[in-house]
Amino acid sequence: MNVGKSILSPTSHALIVEARIVNRNKLDVLILGAGAAGLMAAIEAGRRGRRVAALERAERPGKKILISGGGRCNFTNLHTQPGNFLSANPHFAKSALACYTPADFIRLVERHGVAYHEKTLGQLFCDGSARQIVDLLMRDCAAAGVRVVLSTPVSEVRRDDSSGAFSIVAGKEVFTAPALIVATGGLSIPKIGATEFGYDIARQFLIPIEPCRPALVPLTLSGAEHTHFSRLAGISAPVIVTCGKQSFQEKLLFTHRGLSGPAILQISSYWNKPDSMRRDSIKVDWAPAQHLLAPLLEPKAPRDLSAVRAALRAQLPARLADQLTEIAAPRNFTNRALDELERSLHSFAFTPIGTEGYEKAEVTAGGVSTSALSAQTMESRAVRGLYFIGETVDVTGHLGGFNFQWAWASGAAAGRAV
Numbered sequence: 001m002n003v004g005k006s007i008l009s010p011t012s013h014a015l016i017v018e019a020r021i022v023n024r025n026k027l028d029v030l031i032l033g034a035g036a037a038g039l040m041a042a043i044e045a046g047r048r049g050r051r052v053a054a055l056e057r058a059e060r061p062g063k064k065i066l067i068s069g070g071g072r073c074n075f076t077n078l079h080t081q082p083g084n085f086l087s088a089n090p091h092f093a094k095s096a097l098a099c100y101t102p103a104d105f106i107r108l109v110e111r112h113g114v115a116y117h118e119k120t121l122g123q124l125f126c127d128g129s130a131r132q133i134v135d136l137l138m139r140d141c142a143a144a145g146v147r148v149v150l151s152t153p154v155s156e157v158r159r160d161d162s163s164g165a166f167s168i169v170a171g172k173e174v175f176t177a178p179a180l181i182v183a184t185g186g187l188s189i190p191k192i193g194a195t196e197f198g199y200d201i202a203r204q205f206l207i208p209i210e211p212c213r214p215a216l217v218p219l220t221l222s223g224a225e226h227t228h229f230s231r232l233a234g235i236s237a238p239v240i241v242t243c244g245k246q247s248f249q250e251k252l253l254f255t256h257r258g259l260s261g262p263a264i265l266q267i268s269s270y271w272n273k274p275d276s277m278r279r280d281s282i283k284v285d286w287a288p289a290q291h292l293l294a295p296l297l298e299p300k301a302p303r304d305l306s307a308v309r310a311a312l313r314a315q316l317p318a319r320l321a322d323q324l325t326e327i328a329a330p331r332n333f334t335n336r337a338l339d340e341l342e343r344s345l346h347s348f349a350f351t352p353i354g355t356e357g358y359e360k361a362e363v364t365a366g367g368v369s370t371s372a373l374s375a376q377t378m379e380s381r382a383v384r385g386l387y388f389i390g391e392t393v394d395v396t397g398h399l400g401g402f403n404f405q406w407a408w409a410s411g412a413a414a415g416r417a418v
């Protein structure tokens with residue numbers, strides 16, 4: 001007997017449909033944001049039999065993964081260590097990083113048959129495209145029974161005081177769950193939808209936030225430094241760049257606005273940290289471990305500006321050599337003056353006036369304070385059932401696959417705990 005159709009009035013049928021929808025939106029775990037961290041948390045929680053929905057404002061998941069690593073996604077780094085991360089508490093990331101390692105993510109990539117290669121310094125990239133990483137995460141979400149709900153910007157989070165359950169308002173729908181994982185990312189690249197929402201939720205629940213700033217970002221110059229170096233836009237050189245006690249040996253790239261390239265992106269995360277009292281200078285060694293002016297010290301070698309230029313041209317890109325000769329030209333060519341010039345070429349100071357901001361930053365430094373979270377689970381110490389993961393948290397990786405490794409590790413930590 002077909003009971004359903006014959007005895008239900010249109011109104012009661014609608015009520016049952018609505019009840020089913022409402023039931024569908026009652027979950028064990030809600031995840032805000034289907035980026036790297038959110039998808040990983042969803043997979044881990046779904047595999048443990050939790051009913052999970054990941055709510056994503058964009059029309060597709062993992063948009064940042066898609067644009068990462070020049071479209072090839074530098075998905076991890078073989079040499080990941082806690083020292084590759086900045087945080088007000090440098091110890092915080094240790095536990096999560098130890099429980100979900102680069103080898104774990106590599107196993108996942110290999111299980112899905114995605115070919116990859118090490119580009120340099122332990123950085124692993126897809127041979128094909130970053131899309132393969134999003135696809136494999138989505139396949140594992142489906143296998144774990146996770147619902148990924150797209151085009152669903154979450155606008156409101158409430159918590160029931162008596163039950164502790166969270167209600168999420170997203171578009172016209174309301175979702176509820178006893179556990180809420182905030183994985184809405186940081187502020188970098190607003191044009192692909194970065195929002196402050198994760199920090200708003202932290203503020204709403206009185207969870208402290210470390211001051212945010214753009215990181216892994218080009219630095220800008222002004223005045224004479226800009227005039228001298230903007231004409232070198234497009235030229236790059238391998239250097240050691242230092243700010244305070246931190247140094248990186250990678251390439252520096254001149255831009256129309258200032259300085260970029262991996263060396264500068266790396267040091268930018270350490271430049272003008274919130275505890276800096278004044279604008280930091282950065283120091284550049286243009287020719288690490290080389291004696292640039294050695295040819296001038298040879299017996300009977302000519303000692304003049306042309307000889308300096310020729311010596312620099314032998315080791316550096318020609319236009320950079322010419323520019324440095326013009327700026328640093330000594331008044332005379334005594335041994336002492338040449339020594340001083342040599343020293344200055346290994347410790348050439350710039351005082352950037354700023355960064356190119358969140359529009360160009362790969363990540364946001366600062367964020368939800370680790371002092372408020374469990375390092376094992378990412379759960380708020382004060383608000384049970386509320387978790388923060390990925391870039392929203394005050395843990396920022398160096399350039400080279402470390403930020404994704406943090407997203408996977410913090411996502412796995414929360415997904416295994418909810």
Ligand SMILES: Cc1cc2nc3c(=O)[nH]c(=O)nc-3n(C[C@H](O)[C@H](O)[C@H](O)COP(=O)(O)OP(=O)(O)OC[C@H]3O[C@@H](n4cnc5c(N)ncnc54)[C@H](O)[C@@H]3O)c2cc1C
Nearest residue numbers: 033035036037057068069074154184185390391401403404
């Ligand atoms: C150009 C670029 C290249 C990069 N390349 C690399 C790389 O090669 N290797 C590396 O390790 N790192 C790289 N990064 C950094 C890396 O992309 C991030 O660290 C990582 O994506 C952070 O993951 P997440 O899940 O925390 O945040 P995200 O990946 O930013 O995900 C957050 C998600 O939350 C969604 N969201 C935001 N607000 C809401 C809301 N209110 N409701 C619902 N959903 C919401 C967003 O749409 C987004 O999908 C790169 C970053 C950029 C910008």
